[in-house]
Every structure is written in structure tokens, then in C-alpha cells.
Amino acid sequence: MRNGEVAxxxxxxxxxxxxxxxDRFRPIxxxxxxxxxxxxxxxxxxxxxxxxxxxxxxxxxxxxAIAEKIDQYLREGKVDALxxxxxxxxxxxxxxxxxRGLGPKRASVLWKALGITDIADLKRAxxxxxxxxxxGFGEKTEQKILDAxxxxxxxxxxxxxxxxxxxxxxxxAFMRDHARIDRAAIAGSARxxxxxxxxxxxxxxxxxxxxxxxxxxxxxxxxxxVLAGETKATVILDSRLQADIRVLDPGSWGAGLQYFTGxxxxxxxxxxxxxxxxxxxxxxxxxxxxxxxxxxxEEGIYAAFGLPxxxxxxxxxxxxxxxxxxxxLPRLVELKEIRGDFHVHTNRSDGVDPIEAMVQxxxxxxxxxxxxxxxxxxxxxxxxxxxxALRMHRARIRAVNREFEGKIAVLAGTECDILEGGALxxxxxxxxxxxxxxxxxxxxxxxxxxxxTERVVKAIQNPFVNIYAHPTTxxxxxxxxxxxxLEAVMEAAAATGxxxxxxxYPNRMDLNGPNARMAKEKGCILAxxxxxxxxxxxxxxxxxxxxxxxxxxxxxxxxxxxxLDRVRAFFR
DNA sequence: GCCGTTTTCGGCCCGACTGTTTTCAGTCG
Numbered sequence: 001m002r003n004g005e006v007a008x009x010x011x012x013x014x015x016x017x018x019x020x021x022x023d024r025f026r027p028i029x030x031x032x033x034x035x036x037x038x039x040x041x042x043x044x045x046x047x048x049x050x051x052x053x054x055x056x057x058x059x060x061x062x063x064x065a066i067a068e069k070i071d072q073y074l075r076e077g078k079v080d081a082l083x084x085x086x087x088x089x090x091x092x093x094x095x096x097x098x099x100r101g102l103g104p105k106r107a108s109v110l111w112k113a114l115g116i117t118d119i120a121d122l123k124r125a126x127x128x129x130x131x132x133x134x135x136g137f138g139e140k141t142e143q144k145i146l147d148a149x150x151x152x153x154x155x156x157x158x159x160x161x162x163x164x165x166x167x168x169x170x171x172x173a174f175m176r177d178h179a180r181i182d183r184a185a186i187a188g189s190a191r192x193x194x195x196x197x198x199x200x201x202x203x204x205x206x207x208x209x210x211x212x213x214x215x216x217x218x219x220x221x222x223x224x225x226v227l228a229g230e231t232k233a234t235v236i237l238d239s240r241l242q243a244d245i246r247v248l249d250p251g252s253w254g255a256g257l258q259y260f261t262g263x264x265x266x267x268x269x270x271x272x273x274x275x276x277x278x279x280x281x282x283x284x285x286x287x288x289x290x291x292x293x294x295x296x297x298e299e300g301i302y303a304a305f306g307l308p309x310x311x312x313x314x315x316x317x318x319x320x321x322x323x324x325x326x327x328x329l330p331r332l333v334e335l336k337e338i339r340g341d342f343h344v345h346t347n348r349s350d351g352v353d354p355i356e357a358m359v360q361x362x363x364x365x366x367x368x369x370x371x372x373x374x375x376x377x378x379x380x381x382x383x384x385x386x387x388x389a390l391r392m393h394r395a396r397i398r399a400v401n402r403e404f405e406g407k408i409a410v411l412a413g414t415e416c417d418i419l420e421g422g423a424l425x426x427x428x429x430x431x432x433x434x435x436x437x438x439x440x441x442x443x444x445x446x447x448x449x450x451x452x453t454e455r456v457v458k459a460i461q462n463p464f465v466n467i468y469a470h471p472t473t474x475x476x477x478x479x480x481x482x483x484x485x486l487e488a489v490m491e492a493a494a495a496t497g498x499x500x501x502x503x504x505y506p507n508r509m510d511l512n513g514p515n516a517r518m519a520k521e522k523g524c525i526l527a528x529x530x531x532x533x534x535x536x537x538x539x540x541x542x543x544x545x546x547x548x549x550x551x552x553x554x555x556x557x558x559x560x561x562x563x564l565d566r567v568r569a570f571f572r
Numbered sequence: 573g574c575c576g577t578t579t580t581c582g583g584c585c586c587g588a589c590t591g592t593t594t595t596c597a598g599t600c601g
Contacts (some may be wrong), residue, residue: 023573024584025573025574025583025584026574027573028573029573029574029575029576029584030573032573032574033573060574061574061575062574063573063574063575064573064574065573065574066573066574100599100600101590101598101600102598102599103598103599103600105597105598105599106598107598135592136591136593136597136598137591137592138591138592138593139591140590140591140592141590141591141592144590144591151577168588187601199601201601226591227588227600228589228592229588230588230589231588231589232588232589232601234589234600234601244600244601245590249589259587259601260601262601264585264601265583266573268584268585268586269585269587270585271585271586272585274585276578280585281585281586282586283587283588284587329573421590426585455578468573496582520596522601
């Protein structure tokens with residue numbers, strides 16, 4: 001899967017074109033194509049092998065010129081247009097341009113006026129007070145550049161949704177306690193339930209916006225105020241997470257929520273639709289001349305276009321507006337429809353809590369059933385169970401099941417390793433004594449795509465395997481996905497009635513939304529599991545459901561939204 | 573560079589904030 005590196009080529013081209021004095025729309029076109037390539041679940045190299053340039057052109061945002069560049073990149077590993085641009089500008093200038101507060105124009109001025117070619121040059125120039133002398137720059141800008149360099153040196157990355165969301169809730173609670181706040185919500189990519197967010201976007205309405213902003217910028221956990229105006233502010237929190245707030249009038253709540261939830265392409269699509277009707281859409285509402293058509297509710301914004309309300313998780317400009325127009329939006333699965341969790345560890349392997357505590361947590365969530373799935377023998381680091389130990393563990397699970405009778409059904413399962421070559425870590429006669437088997441990869445991450453795919457498909461074809469867990473094994477921020485032909489895996493899973501997992505462990509979130517959508521389209525059933533290793537982690541289900549919704553999944557697609565009888569029949 | 577239920581050419585979302593300016597360009601989301 002080389003979609004990421006192909007996308008990077010076009011991000012780089014866009015950055016460099018921006019520094020030339022040329023057409024400002026070309027970078028937009030390149031970035032659009034890059035985002036599409038990055039987000040699509042299909043392997044772009046595979047599309048190219050199947051249908052060449054013509055097939056590539058079917059990707060939204062990819063026309064003849066970009067398709068030919070992809071073709072050259074996949075063929076030769078380079079793109080002439082990019083190499084030509086790279087010769088025009090110093091290598092380090094793009095990094096200068098990416099600093100907070102700087103952009104293509106200022107980076108270009110710094111290079112031409114002071115010969116600055118990278119961040120080290122820039123730092124020296126700022127420290128030597130050379131920048132303040134430039135036209136259009138000043139003392140404050142010079143200081144801000146030094147601040148931005150410091151931020152860059154500290155390094156920033158995306159924050160997991162399971163970390164960011166509670167911080168957002170905490171901030172909103174603080175705001176309610178210390179300012180006059182009418183309505184408040186988390187917006188942005190967190191509301192869209194992206195697995196990791198670059199910042200936290202918050203929206204409130206208040207009769208005293210200036211006071212609300214002051215409360216926000218003076219919260220205890222604010223490390224730095226980046227900007228603060230009369231209706232919006234940006235701060236850096238002590239956790240280094242950036243938080244943006246927007247304060248609006250109640251009459252603009254819906255428009256503001258729509259605008260601040262995004263994503264950008266979804267919003268541009270809606271605004272273009274407004275334009276073609278002779279209207280204007282912004283964060284205050286939809287306007288026909290001076291007259292406000294909508295704005296108080298988000299439903300009203302969509303209704304003005306003749307559309308039903310589109311759930312935030314779908315707002316990625318992946319056909320959701322077209323589907324809404326046709327009345328073809330899926331009915332998405334909801335958290336309250338989840339009846340159980342099949343991927344739960346106890347202190348018998350690498351969890352921290354005993355079976356009873358995990359089961360009680362499931363009862364507290366109102367579940368109808370919960371499955372215990374500790375690690376298998378090969379996973380020594382996780383204290384994997386030998387066949388005999390698993391038999392004893394199963395007996396303990398049965399005993400806990402009796403203890404909780406009438407409250408919840410406790411199923412005995414395993415998270416069984418898939419060994420190199422595709423054999424399972426327990427023989428079939430051990431697996432058949434269990435209620436179900438979760439199978440997953442925890443070793444040999446670097447096999448070739450062919451070997452890895454063959455390995456997993458073979459495991460999926462084992463009749464005792466019910467769920468293939470964390471399918472790509474990626475760890476957000478620390479481990480890339482394994483090389484595997486997901487489409488082949490999904491086809492095998494659909495054919496054998498094996499569920500594919502949406503693993504809601506915060507740094508896994510695997511499958512992600514687009515891949516889950518592809519699994520559904522391939523005819524797969526999915527299982528949304530938390531992979532909990534402590535009782536508090538069962539609550540991560542909300543983020544798993546968010547990811548499932550990003551995959552356009554409904555309750556019919558999710559095995560743990562089904563009643564137990566139906567689950568048992570599916571597992572059999 | 574892409575795209576078309578107004579277009580194959582002429583468009584391409586929209587507003588807030590900041591710093592450096594005397595009215596606005598650059599950047600950001």
C-alpha cells in the first residue's frame with residue numbers, strides 16, 4: 001500500500017508551487033488529489049496495475065496531468081515536475097513555510113531578502129534581530145517566529161480521540177462553571193470521530209462572548225494563548241494539545257456547528273451548493289441577500305438544501321451529500337444498540353483486572369453479553385495461556401457466568417495468535433471447547449504482502465475462527481500497518497462468515513472508518529470491540545462505534561449489536 | 573490542475589485575527 005507516499009508527492013508539489021508567484025488554485029488542486037489518495041481504502045498501485053492512467057483518472061480530483069504523474073512515480077519512483085520544483089527552492093524552505101504564522105509568501109520573502117534556506121538560518125536571523133527590519137515584518141513577528149520554532153522543535157503530533165475527547169468535555173464543564181454559557185459542544189474532527197485529532201474545536205453560545213473568551217484563555221491548563229479576539233481564541237494546553245473556541249449568538253448555533261465540524265471539503269461542497277442557488281453559507285447562517293434562511297439548527301442548514309441531517313461521522317466528502325440527496329444515507333449503528341464486547345482481557349494474561357471486574361464493567365454498560373478473550377500460548381510476553389491453562393480459565397469463566405446469571409451472559413473465548421504460515425496457536429480440539437475464537441497477528445509483521453495475506457486468509461478459513469481482530473496491526477504513531485491485501489482478506493471473511501474487527505483500543509482503531517466501509521461493501525460482518533485490558537477501558541466502545549459509523553455501518557452490519565441467540569448462530 | 577442537472581472555459585468557500593499598515597496582506601481554520 002503506497003497511497004501515503006504517492007499523496008506526499010502531491011503535498012510536496014503543492015507546497016512548492018505555493019512559493020512561486022503562480023496560480024493559487026493549482027496547489028488547491030494538488031492537495032485535493034493528495035487527500036483523496038491518502039483517504040481511499042483501495043491500493044492506488046493496484047488500481048494503476050489494473051487500469052493504468054485511465055483508471056487513476058476515476059479517482060476524484062485526479063485528472064490527466066496528475067494521473068500521468070502518478071503513473072511516472074509508480075513506474076520510475078520519481079516525478080519530473082516535483083524534481084524541477086525542488087531545484088528552484090532550497091530544501092529546508094518548505095519546513096520554514098510550515099511554521100506556525102508563516103506561509104508561502106513570508107517564507108519566500110525571508111529567503112530572497114535574507115538568504116534563509118532552513119529553520120536553523122531562520123533562528124539565527126531572528127536571534128540577531130534581522131527579521132524586524134524587513135518590510136512587512138516587525139518586532140512582534142520576529143518573536144512569534146522564535147516561538148513557532150520552539151513549538152516545532154518540541155515536535156507535535158496528533159492526539160488520540162480517547163485522550164482529546166475527555167479534555168474537551170472537561171473544558172466545556174469548566175466554561176459552564178465560570179462563564180454564562182447557553183450551549184456548548186465539541187466540534188471539528190473530534191465530533192467526526194476521527195481516531196486522532198490535530199486540535200480540539202469547541203463551540204459555545206453566550207450572551208457575554210468577551211467574558212467567555214477570557215475564561216477560556218485563563219483556564220488553569222492553558223500553557224500559551226496563541227490568539228484571542230472577540231469571538232474566537234486559540235490556546236495551547238499543558239498537554240501540548242491546541243484548543244480553538246468559537247463563541248456565537250444562539251441564532252447561529254446550527255450554522256456554527258455545521259461550519260466548525262467540517263470537514264473542509266464537505267463544507268466547501270455545501271457552500272458551493274449555496275452559491276449556485278444565489279445564497280451565501282457561512283458560520284452565521286444561510287443568507288439570500290440580507291435575509292437569513294437558516295442558521296439556528298444544523299438540521300435547518302441541511303434542510304435548506306433539501307437534505308436530511310447528515311451525521312458528523314460521515315462528513316468527509318466521500319459521497320455523503322450525494323447519498324443524502326438521494327435519500328440513501330445509511331441508518332448508522334448507535335452506541336446504545338451495542339449489546340456486548342468480544343475482545344476483553346483479564347489478569348490471567350496481560351490485563352490488570354480479574355474476570356469479575358471486567359464482567360461487572362460490562363453489566364454497568366448495560367450489555368447483554370461479554371466475551372473473555374485472553375492471549376494464547378505463543379504470546380509469552382503477554383502471559384499467553386497453555387491449552388491446560390485455557391481449560392482451567394474456561395472453567396473459571398463458566399463459574400463467573402453462573403455468578404452473574406440473570407444479569408449478563410459471559411462467553412468463553414480466546415484471542416488466538418495466527419502463527420507464521422497461517423496455523424492457529426491452539427489445535428482445533430481446544431478451540432472447539434470455547435464459545436468463540438478471536439484470531440489475530442502479533443508476530444512476523446514484516447512478511448511480504450503475499451505471505452502475510454496467505455497467512456491471514458488461511459486462519460480466517462479455519463471454521464473455528466469467528467473474528468479476525470485488529471486486521472492491519474497498526475499502532476497510531478508507532479507502527480505502520482502490515483503489508484496485506486485487505487480486499488482478499490475481506491473476501492475470505494465474507495465467504496466464511498468470519499467477522500472483521502473494528503478494534504477500539506485508542507492507539508489501534510483498526511479497522512479505520514474507510515476500511516470498515518470497504519469491508520461492508522465486500523459483504524463482511526464487523527465486530528466492534530474494545531480490546532480492554534482494564535475495566536475502565538470498556539468505555540472506549542463509544543470511539544469504536546464512532547469509527548464504525550465513519551465506515552457507514554448500521555446495526556445489521558455489527559455482530560455485537562445483535563441479540564445473543566443470533567450471535568451464537570453466527571459463531572456456529 | 574480540476575471540473576460541469578446553469579459551464580469543455582471560467583470559475584474555484586468564507587470570515588476572524590494579527591501585525592504592520594494608514595487601508596490591508598498574510599495566515600489560519
